[in-house]
Amino acid sequence: MNLTSLLSISLGAVLVNNFILVQFLGICPFMGVSKKMDTSIGMGVAVIFVMGLASAATWAINEYLLIPLQLEYMQTVAFILVIASLVQLVEMFLQKMIPALYQALGIYLPLITTNCAVLGVALLNVQNDYSFIESVVHGVMGGVGFLVAICLFASVRERVEDCECPKSFEGFPIALISAGLLALAFMGFSGLKVF
Amino acid sequence: MNVLYALLVLGVMGAVFGLILAIASKVFAVQTDERLEPITQALPGANCGGCGYTGCAAYAQAIIDGKAEIGLCAAGGNEASHIIADIMGVESAEMERTVALVRCRGYDRQFKGPYDGLQDCVAASKVAGRGPISCKFGCLGFGNCVKACKFGAIDIKDGVAFVDREKCKGCMACAAACPRGLIVPVPYKNEMYVSCASVAAPKISAKVCQNGCIACRKCEKICPVGAVSIQNNLAVIDYTKCESCGLCATVCPRHIIRDVLDHETVEQFKAKLARATELHKREQAMAKAKAAAEQENKN
Numbered sequence: 001m002n003l004t005s006l007l008s009i010s011l012g013a014v015l016v017n018n019f020i021l022v023q024f025l026g027i028c029p030f031m032g033v034s035k036k037m038d039t040s041i042g043m044g045v046a047v048i049f050v051m052g053l054a055s056a057a058t059w060a061i062n063e064y065l066l067i068p069l070q071l072e073y074m075q076t077v078a079f080i081l082v083i084a085s086l087v088q089l090v091e092m093f094l095q096k097m098i099p100a101l102y103q104a105l106g107i108y109l110p111l112i113t114t115n116c117a118v119l120g121v122a123l124l125n126v127q128n129d130y131s132f133i134e135s136v137v138h139g140v141m142g143g144v145g146f147l148v149a150i151c152l153f154a155s156v157r158e159r160v161e162d163c164e165c166p167k168s169f170e171g172f173p174i175a176l177i178s179a180g181l182l183a184l185a186f187m188g189f190s191g192l193k194v195f
Numbered sequence: 196m197n198v199l200y201a202l203l204v205l206g207v208m209g210a211v212f213g214l215i216l217a218i219a220s221k222v223f224a225v226q227t228d229e230r231l232e233p234i235t236q237a238l239p240g241a242n243c244g245g246c247g248y249t250g251c252a253a254y255a256q257a258i259i260d261g262k263a264e265i266g267l268c269a270a271g272g273n274e275a276s277h278i279i280a281d282i283m284g285v286e287s288a289e290m291e292r293t294v295a296l297v298r299c300r301g302y303d304r305q306f307k308g309p310y311d312g313l314q315d316c317v318a319a320s321k322v323a324g325r326g327p328i329s330c331k332f333g334c335l336g337f338g339n340c341v342k343a344c345k346f347g348a349i350d351i352k353d354g355v356a357f358v359d360r361e362k363c364k365g366c367m368a369c370a371a372a373c374p375r376g377l378i379v380p381v382p383y384k385n386e387m388y389v390s391c392a393s394v395a396a397p398k399i400s401a402k403v404c405q406n407g408c409i410a411c412r413k414c415e416k417i418c419p420v421g422a423v424s425i426q427n428n429l430a431v432i433d434y435t436k437c438e439s440c441g442l443c444a445t446v447c448p449r450h451i452i453r454d455v456l457d458h459e460t461v462e463q464f465k466a467k468l469a470r471a472t473e474l475h476k477r478e479q480a481m482a483k484a485k486a487a488a489e490q491e492n493k494n
Contacts, residue, residue, distance in 0.1 A: 065204065074201055078208065085212035089219050096223035162313045 006137050009130075011192070013141035019117045020149040021186040026117025030150055031175065033108070035161075040154035044147030046108040048140055051121050053090065054083045055139025058122035059132050072126075079122045087113040117146060153182055228259045230282050237278040239270045241345040245366025258283065269293065270346070270364035292383040294363040295348075295370065297356045298392040299334040299377050300451065301404045304354070315339060320374040329403040332393040334377055343372035386439040387432060391451045394427045406451050414443035414452055423452075448475055 019025045026047070033043045058079050066072055091109050094102040102109075112118060121142045125135040156178050165174050234255040242250035246267040248257055257263035258279060265283065266276045272292060310327035312318055316339040325331045336354040348362035349369055358369075360383065370378040377392050391408040393400045400407035414423045414430050422436035423443050430443075430452060444452045 061208075065208075069200055069204060070197070071201055071204055074205065077205060081205070081208055081212065085216055088216055092216075092219050092223040095225050162315055162318070164314065 006134065009134055009138050010141040010144075013138055014145040014148060015186070015189040016192050018145045018149055018186055018189075019120065019142050020146060021183040022190070023120065024183075025120040026112075026115050026146060029108075029111060029115060030146075030153065031172075031179070033111075034150050034154045034157055034175075037151065037154045037158060040150040041147070043108045043111075044143070044150050047112055047115070047117065047146045048143030050083075050087055050090075050109070050112050050115075051118055051143040051146075052136055052140040053086060054079075054118050054122055055125055055135040056132070057082050057086050059125060059130070059135040062126055063132075075123065075126060076119070079119055083118055083122065084113045117142065149182070149186075153179060156182065230259055231255055233282050234258060234279050237271070237275050237282070238268055239275065239364070241270055241364075241366075243270055243345045243364070243366040243368045244371075245269050245364075245368055270366045272364070293365040293380040294360045294383050295358045295365065295367060295378050296381045296388055297334060297340070297349075297358055297378050298388075298390060299332070299355055300390040300406045300453070301328075301330055301333040301355060302353050303405050304333050305329040305403070316372075317374045330393060330400075330407065331395065332375060332377070332391075333404065335375065339372040339374070340369035340378060343368045382434050384439075385432075385434050385437055386454055387437060387441060387444060387452060389430045389432055389451060390453055391429065391449075394429050397428060400428070406449055408451055409449060411448060413446040413448065417442050417446050448472075 013019070017023055020027065020030050029043055029047070034040045061078060061082050062072075062075065066075060066078060071078075087109060091102070094109070121139050125138055128138075130138055157175055160174055160178060169177070231252075235252050238251040238255060240251050244250070246254045246263070246269075248254040248263070251268075254263060254268065258265060265279050265285070268275050269292075306327050307324065307329060308327070310319065310322070312322060312327075314337050316335045316337045319335045319337055320326045326335060328335060334355045336351055336356065338349075338351050338356065340356050341349045341351060345366070345368065346362055346364050348359045348364070350357055350359070356369075356377075358378075365380060365383075367378070367380055370376070370380070375392070381388060389408065391400075391404075391406065393404070393407045395403075395407075397409040397411075401409050408429045410425045410428045410430070412425050415425055419440065419442065420436050420438055422433045422438070424431055424433070430447075432443075432452075441454060444450075444454055
């Protein structure tokens, strides 16, 4: 493990293999909370936070519990359990200790307890045989990729909202179309290779 | 054997996490005031933001913290403030109901040219030359206030926003949405209002709109209690003095001082306006004829 590999993991997670626009994970909050810029930023920050934490926790569970007991095939179930209770715990902790952050993350924190992007990052970490640091970097950067995607999408939607478009496309349909176009644009990164 | 392992490990994991969460919920328990719930219930729950807080729950919290007055909720009115005062154990003051008023009836406002921009008041008001319509102060009619109203009390009628006084709760969310600042709170019980906000010079007001205040001071002169005055080229009613006698409305040559109960249509309004203009012309003609007759007599 060296700095270059960490850098390429980060770049991969943010642009090349963007969780939303390339891997199509975590679409629910992507469509649900992207109507306004400020809420989407809140959501993005919460996702960074949870994905980083989940990567760390699931790596530990996998390494010290599942592999020694040869229970790798239980990864998905175990990870869901870990992530859900971890987020609950963090939520309680924040509410008591850092109310300002709790207020800022608001309802987004419980919303992403069972988000597939969060579960996806945990499973991808295992698939790619990442070390602890690599896992955490992958998790945090995956969250940053989510933030980038949802902010871009929110700004697109804010503009589309004010435009006149055919009646049958108003609202959700036009949002889906713009999401598709955004994903197409992100395909441009697929050939990106720095190292 | 392996199945047993799996069962055991997951079962134990679940139990441990459950235990941790149970302990955590005790350790990290946050004290909430027991009055918070009933106060939030007493508020209308529209989260209109008229009180200055982000929502009804935030306002309830502010009341408990002693940061906010009880009577700030215009939408809940006296009813809500009585209930909250009971919960908080203090006397509540009667509050006067206020409603929103759009200070424009510029039915005949002209577009300076074709406007293809966003159908949005803020966007339209940013267009060069202070917006696409002829009056710099008038209602743009794209309905930002309609969208802002949580109670469905505002409609665009004949291109101009109009507030339904019965539905209006006085939260003034619409006022914040109006880029022209046309919407103001007025007492519900008062019946006279000035439906213009133009402070342009009388000549310009007269040119751009048939229903603009031309600061002729007729209303100011006729008011028996001195409630109407011309300030900055615009008639203003002092609601602390006004007794809703309606005299000012009868003399206004532009028909911009109106009765709130007067739900006339544009046609009716225009007919009235035409009559007034006709009368005005006749008066002038008679005065001229009289002057001419006097001149002749002298000769």
